Amino acid sequence: MARIELTHVTKRWGGFYAVDDLSLLIDDNAFVTLLGPSGCGKTTTLRMIAGLETPTTGKIVIDGVTVFDSDAGINIPANKRRVGFLFQNYALWPNMTVYQNIAFGLSNIREAGLSVTAEGELIRNPEAKGEARKLTKEEIDKIVARVSAIVKIQPFMERYPGELSGGQQQRVAIARTLAPSPRVLFMDEPLSNLDAKLRLEMRSELQRLHLSTGSTFVYVTHDQMEAMTLATRICLIDNGVLQQYDEPLTVYNRPNNTFVADFVGNPAINFMNARGTQQADGSFRVKLLDGYEASFIPNEKVDIDSWYAAAEKDIAAFRAKERPAEKTNKDVPFKYPIATVTDTAEEKRELDRQDWVIGVRPEFIRISEDGPIEGEVFSAMPTGMETTVRIRVGNYLLTGVVFGGVTYKIGQKVRIGFAGDGATLFSRVNGRLVCCGEVRMA
Amino acid sequence: MLKGRKGQPFYRDFWFWVKILIFVVFLLFLVYPFYTLVVNSFFSTKAEGVTLYNFQRFCQKKYYYQALGNSLKISLIPTLLSILIGVPMAYLMTRFNIAGKIFWHVLIILSLMCPPFLGAYSWIILFGNAGIVTKFLTGLFGFQMPSIYGQGGICAVFTLKLFPYVYLYVSGAMGSIDRSVEECAENLGSGKLRRLLTVTVPVVTPSIAAGALMVFMTALADYGTPGILAGGDFRTLPTLIYNEYLSETGGNANLASAISMIIVVIALLILFLQKAWVARKNYTMSALRPPQITEYHGVKRFWVTLPVALVSLIAFIPQMVVVFCSFVKTNYSNFVFEEGFTLEHYAELGRGLTSQISNTFVYSTIAILFILILGILMSYVIVRRRGKTGGALDMLMMAPYVIPGSVLGLCYIVAFNNLGTGADGTVIKLTGTAAIIIISMIIRKMPYTVRSGSAYLMQMDPSVEEASINLGVSPMKTFLKVTARLMLPGVLSGAIISWVTCINELSTSIMLYTGKTMTITVAAYTNIVRNSVGTGAALASILTVTSGVLLVIVFRASKGKVSFV
Known part of the structure; x- marks a missing residue:
């Protein structure tokens, strides 16, 4: 109406x-x-x-x-x-x-x-x-x-x-x-x-x-x-x-940024810091989870330089907005959470255009015998319809959802991988979404 | 549709006009009269133009400046004594299973609400030169009682009458200290007394200060008690104002105005000192668990109950004595207890004092209707529409504390004695009318209603009103049909307290009354001063019983949650 x-x-x-x-x-x-x-x-x-x-x-x-x-x-x-x-x-x-x-x-x-x-x-x-x-x-x-x-x-x-x-x-x-x-x-x-x-x-x-x-x-x-x-x-x-x-x-x-990705979805999306560069074929070759090599293959091609140029222009325009009063509630970049077993000291270095954040929703974490990543079950919460499992990889924790009443033993060794092309790649510099795609382990 | 500054949309709703109404009322009946008083104090019949003559005279003549000293003494000493009585009382009442706790609590509140001069009067009946106790002691042992007249007696009466302020404020605060604060001190190895002095008392100091301020202000402003107990040439500022005003002719009250100014300045000074001091000591606390109440049995319980019972009963004695004496036969100015009881004093009232009785109830009822309407509007404005005028409204609400009743009476006389000449040549004036007494009641007693109403409204979710506005009902209709109705319980209990204080009001009415507009308090007071003790007692009994009944009703209706201070 x-x-x-x-x-x-x-x-x-x-x-x-x-x-x-x-x-x-x-x-x-x-x-x-x-x-x-x-x-x-x-x-x-x-x-x-x-x-x-x-x-x-x-x-x-x-x-x-x-x-x-x-x-x-x-x-x-x-x-x-x-x-x-x-x-x-x-x-x-x-x-x-x-x-x-x-x-x-x-x-x-x-x-x-x-x-x-x-x-x-x-x-x-x-x-x-x-x-x-x-x-x-x-x-x-x-x-x-x-x-x-x-x-x-x-x-x-x-x-x-x-x-x-x-x-x-x-x-x-x-x-x-x-x-x-x-x-x-x-x-x-x-x-x-x-x-x-x-x-x-x-x-x-x-x-x-x-x-x-x-x-x-x-x-x-x-x-x-x-x-x-x-x-x-x-x-x-x-x-x-x-x-x-x-x-x-x-x-x-397709969350616009890490804040949106984190806010929507329960259990929350898994964030992983990654570092690497875009290759000639458009994929990103990165290192994640303390040493694992992987490729992020975008669903559609991105030109990273023009992407950065557009993002910076947008941010500059927002900052330049005329405001009659100084904004006291400052727009600090969203601090996306990375689940770890023990708190690690934050790395103190300037972020650059080789820093990324990869987001993987829990339903895309696949537990299988031939999974490329080795881990162990940290906790398991079955509801009957599905089971939420937290898996420890090194010092990191990844959350996955398995359908059906699967029971896991705490401490049990498992192998996992990332399934499908629903992963998201964000720039770590500004938290914005670069593209969606597939994480393929090397 | 109007356009405000900076292109901001702005429209005048109902509340805009309510604010205007409130400010007009206060401007006319508080700010303007006070302003004329200030102006008046700088003029004199004995000097030309603007002059400091009145103030100089005040400072030079011992007759005057002695009254200032007296006033300070009879305000400060009761304040200190009230703290000494009120704080331990609050501690005992909030921390121990006192037998008959609610009963004592109500007694204390009742003794606070009766007019102060009544206390003075019954102490004279008991301990005066021809008092019951005095006579008994002299007759039996030849023991000479210290005189109740003068400074000592006034201080005693004020302390017993006003310590409830300290008690009420402090027991409120002590009841909301989280248990853990004291438990923690205990856990760290401090004993009960040490804990009380180093943790509990400091935490409640702001409340002690608030109570003490009320004691000081009331004692400083009271006219009746020193009026009755003065004895000889003991003068205080309020009695001085009354005398000066009466002694001057033609309603020219320059010197009285100057003295009034001095009282107001002292009151303001004390208020600011108190605020400044408390501001540094304001602890905020969220009491999740109220303090533990120690359960005593047998002898121990008796010993904690005894002091509470004694203090409450002594504070309540005046009312009992007055009611009792109103049934005792008199022989000129003395009660004759040997001859049994009589109703002649009440018959006396029926013969000559019916108009005073009806005046009291008619005036206070009219006043309370206005107080209800204005109070409900003002509470709403203070809580929901503070805006830029919120601070000014708060100040107006403080005025009755700072401006003593007799000063306000004088303000009205000065301001409204001559409002111009009518067509037939008579002087138009407000003084001498019933209206002026009613107005003074409204201005002085409204704060009780506003405070109770705004506290109640504060706990009401604004969405209750918004829901109505959202359904298309205008803000005014919403207020009348929804908000005001929901506020009513809070406002009503405050209004009954306003009513009680209107009925018991003396210091302003004594300045403003004429033969036709005399009220019970004024009649009781003048009868007592004129030694017509029987009639005085009967009048005072009417006040006491009415107040008592009203207060018990509020207490019952609000389940003890209403604030009396």
């Missing part, structure tokens, strides 16, 4: 940039998740679109209507934006019954062009000519009946929120948000207060809800699993800066 456009939106408190120059286009009927670690600015972004927070600069357009523009001095107050917002703690009013909670927003609407369909859907057309009016008691009843049927809470209409379970409260909150037919539905970590089992169930229901309402959904979460499973597109933010805005599988398979 509505498309949302953010153009160069910045929100800062003094020198703290909660959101730093964010431009984003959310398509009509999309289900976009804003994903990132806590404090990264995702909730602030959502609140700015809803009008609960005022951006410092930038422009926000919802459904063709500019709701905020710092240059033109436009700021439509939150109560006139018609966006539904589902709060993390549900924010139900404890002094009202379920029915009153849902009907509250409806009884306050007073505009022209109101009509209610036979099914109980509220049709709003504020631009329509005619007298502004309120909804009648019967109309409100009809709408409440419809939305409470969607989330299946009809038996609880006369109860107070305090008498409901967490999951039921969540449903009431959803019904309350849906009642006035919002153009978009915003959800701020809506499932984080539910227990694991209920969360899974609600996740599937939210997906159905998205389908049945046809609304645009924007969903904030720090749980990458929720983002992966629900979204049509993921918007990954860190430190107020947009990291990647793509479909879930693209984010998973």
Whole structure:
């Protein structure tokens, strides 16, 4: 029903940039998740679109209507934006019954062009000519009946929120948000207060809800699993800066940088430092895991010099951005984790263009008798459906996932290899993705 | 839609106007009157133009500057004594299984809430020149009691009346020290007393200082107690203001204004000293595990309970004595205990003092309605819409502590005595009306409500309001229909405390009352001063019983969680 456009939106408190120059286009009927670690600015972004927070600069357009523009001095107050917002703690009013909670927003609407369909859907057309009016008691009843049927809470209409379970409260909150037919539905970590089992169930229901309402959904979460499973597109933010805005599988398979690669995926991706140069055939000959020789064969050809030139230009452009206040939350390069058995002293040397980071997802670690790398089982965690194994190679630890209930003995010697062409090569200088490809051991 | 500075969008919502309203109220009834007082203190009928004549006179005449010394003495000594009583009381109450703990706690709070002069009065009944105890002791042993009048008596009354401030602040703090802090000291081999003096007491010093400040300010500002117990020519600054104001004609109160200025400056000075000192000693602590309460049995429990019981009972004696005496027959100005009980004092009230009684309840009820509305709005602004005016609002909330009641009364007299001449030639004035007494109550007693309301709101998630705004309800409607209703319990318990203090208010009303607008406190006070002790006792009993009932209601309703200080 509505498309949302953010153009160069910045929100800062003094020198703290909660959101730093964010431009984003959310398509009509999309289900976009804003994903990132806590404090990264995702909730602030959502609140700015809803009008609960005022951006410092930038422009926000919802459904063709500019709701905020710092240059033109436009700021439509939150109560006139018609966006539904589902709060993390549900924010139900404890002094009202379920029915009153849902009907509250409806009884306050007073505009022209109101009509209610036979099914109980509220049709709003504020631009329509005619007298502004309120909804009648019967109309409100009809709408409440419809939305409470969607989330299946009809038996609880006369109860107070305090008498409901967490999951039921969540449903009431959803019904309350849906009642006035919002153009978009915003959800701020809506499932984080539910227990694991209920969360899974609600996740599937939210997906159905998205389908049945046809609304645009924007969903904030720090749980990458929720983002992966629900979204049509993921918007990954860190430190107020947009990291990647793509479909879930693209984010998973082609992460823009080491931060994205690390944040998405559970168990996390395996990082290995590597050193070497590009060969004439386009492959990279590198040394990794303390002495193993390997080739990284890109899926598509990369010219590394022009790649570096483009990356540096991009970084320079970001740094050169005009900022009215010194950014105090500095953009330090992401420190990707490398799992080791004992802590090793960090090597103190200048990184150059021969330094790489190779990322291999756990499902591409293959345990087989003819594997080129020798290791031993460090720990094994079977869940029944799959087993997560950590394998020690020298001082390094690599995590693999094996399907089926395989049991491993701790300390057992195994041989492993890297399968498929889903590995990722990042520059260690700037953490950016160079290309995807295959790691072939020499 | 307006455009603010730097192209920032800016729109005026409901809260913009609320802020304006709050500032207008305080400007009209606090800042402006105080300003006229300041101006007034630099003029005199005895000198031309702007002059320091009043201040010079104050410094030169022993009659005046002695009062300053007296005021300081009767504020400082009770402050120190209150610490000596309040801190051990807090320690005993928070660390041991005192028998009847809640009962003693409520007694202490009740004794804090009654008007101070009432304490003075009942100490006179007991220990005065013709007091019950005095007579008994003299008759039996020929023992001569030290006089209750003058400095010693005033200090004793203030200490017993005001130590609850220290007790309440410190017991709050001691109850939130994490157990591990003390356990750690114990683990490192320090004994109980050493641990108390080197760990526990230093950690709660900011609270001791906060309580001590309240004791000092209240003692410095109180008019009634020194008024009753002065005896001879013992003057303090508040009594001096009253006398000076009355002695001058035509409402020209220049010297009284100058004295008021001196009190306010002292109060400000003490406030800043306290703040500066506490700022260096502010420890933040998160109490995960509240301190352990030592469980004693038998004799040991008796010994820890005894001091608590004694102190609470002694502090509560004034109320009991007053209520008791209101049923005792009198012979002119003395109670005659031999002749049994009577209701004649109450009958007396019915004959001549009904208007005073109704005044008290009508004024305090009107005041409390305004306090409720303003208080709820102001708590919201302070917590949710601080903005650039937050600091100014905090300052306004401190004003009632710094400006004593009698000074505010004088401010109002100076500022509102002549607001111009009406069409028929009469002078338009606010003084002498019921409105001015009600306004003074609102301005002075609102902070209790605001503090309680804002503390309550602080714990409420803002999303509760945002959910409503998000559903299309305007900020104003959201506030009226959602937020205000949810804030009500917090605001109400604060408002009842405001109400109790309005009912017991003396120092401002005594400056502002006329025959028609007299309240119970003023009537009780004047009756006591005029030695009409029976009527005084009956009036005071009405105050005590009403306050007691109201406080027990708040205590019950809030499950003891409301802050009384």
